Amino acid sequence: MLDAICKIDLQPDMTYSVFKFQVLNDAEIERLRQHLFCPVCDGKAYFRKASKDGKAACFGSRYHQLDCAEFKPSASRQREEQDATEVNQLITESDALKIDFSRSPSTAKAKPSSPQTAVLDKKAQSNNALELPNQIAEPQSQYLDDKRAHQPDQRIGSQGLEKLLNSLLRGSDLASSDLWVYTDDKYRWRAKNLFVNFVDAEPTDNGSPRMYWGTLSHSDKAMLWLNPADSKDVGIPIDSFKGALQQRFGIEDRRDLEGAGIIIFGKCFWNKDKTRKIIQLWNRDVTRMHLSKADD
Template sequence: MLDAICLFDDSNPVTYSVFKFQKLSDLDIEKYRQALVCPACAGKAYYRKASKDGKAACFGSRYHNADCREFKPSAAKEREELHAIEVNQLLVDSDAMIIDFSRQPSQSKARLIKSELAKNELGKHESANEDISQKAKSASASQSVSQSTSQLTSESAALSGHEANARSDAQQATPSKRIAKEGLEKLLNSLMRGSELAESDLWVYTDDKYRWRAKNLFVNFADAEPTENGSPRMYWGTVSHIDKEQLWLNPADTKEVGIPIDKIAEPLKQRFGLNERRDFEGAAIILFGKCFWNKAKTRKIIQLWNNDLNRVFISKSEEN
């Protein structure tokens, strides 16, 4: 995106070209960057500074409408859409879902993009297209079979030791009960592409002890509110930017929330390939954590649960 509309002053929206925006003072950039929207579809937008290796500054959005002229399909976006379809099907086929926080991405982003580009080349040939489609269907079918058979046995046994409500669920875990198991990557991708997960009544287990209705568990940053007794939730959305000291993540979805990373900054950057501040800008993120007010009650804090890196996933933006 070469242009974005700034709604910092609702009564006086201003359209900035990326060239004009990058010439603003650092103070103004920090002030306006969380008020940017796409000029075509009004989807929440972000600003990325120029990189050290010569990549130009740009605007981008993870919230484009599918028919937006600024929306540019890519291998990663296609993967997100596939994950949204798979999760929506999971909601239909499953009675419950367990979040596997230990599950790692199936392959690195670089390998993914390279693989998808190769598929696109093969896509010029009809036979290759059919082969790719069959592989996708086979993978989905294989996963469904695995979730409804082998996982059923092991997860039913795990659920048998739960507290009252979970124990009741375990007793109902008969061979006909279908329990899915998914990692954070697919859940985040599906939420970013508009899956129905955040509105679903599906029971979701965050460990062997606690379960939640999906609609009460998955919370966009814009809707985050401090919970009673610090009860955790799965918070998700996009990152606007990281502060200069790299101690806080600032969600693009709201100006009222901050995510402290001072105790995990370096391992977090290494884990998700966030080599410079620019890499955080426009990144999608999901984390299991608790929301509470700061001491002055001027800002909501979302703290990663036990600072456990297995309970957070970040997907960098593909924009230039």
């Protein structure tokens, strides 16, 4: 996309070319980038800065209508649609679904982390776990919607986070389904209560986690926070596991996060001033999330 429309409440819509947008100062880009839409189909759009290896700045969208003139089918789009079909079939044929958090990302070009980075990540996780026991180390009995044992005659499917995210981005029935979904061997939730788009994220009364999903607009300059495109009052802190996230999903700079799809198992709570909702990755375990970079 060479153009995008910026829509801000109580202000007239403004159309930007990518050439005009990229020369704005950093503060103005940060202010506007969560208000961008496709000029043809009005799908939510993102802005990606020029990359260090020569890729040009661009607008893009993961929400184009199929008949949108700006829509250009890609290999990843086709894969997402196939995953949506597969998940819908699983919903139809299964009595329950177990999330397999052990499956590795299939598309990441991960780079090895240095021993120093690994040590710092482990130290940060340990320190934060001690400082925030009530926010992170929740006893399982406090966050479960349902507690059941498997029934011997149940047809239980299994799927990893990557395909679940792809299916949600492509409109599968998962987020509205009554299917039981197991997050481990013992505990299950109705899918419609477990999978929550960022725009609908709300702090839970008992600190129970959900599978939050959607797309990212951008991160802060230091890549310590992720900002969902779907909601402007939600933030995802990643400072304590940044190195592990970069290694697992092949993240080299901020541009890799712009427009990315994401699903994260975590808890939602208010910040101290109740001005922003925080989604904290459960136990800061990066296997409990998946990140899908946008196509160039």
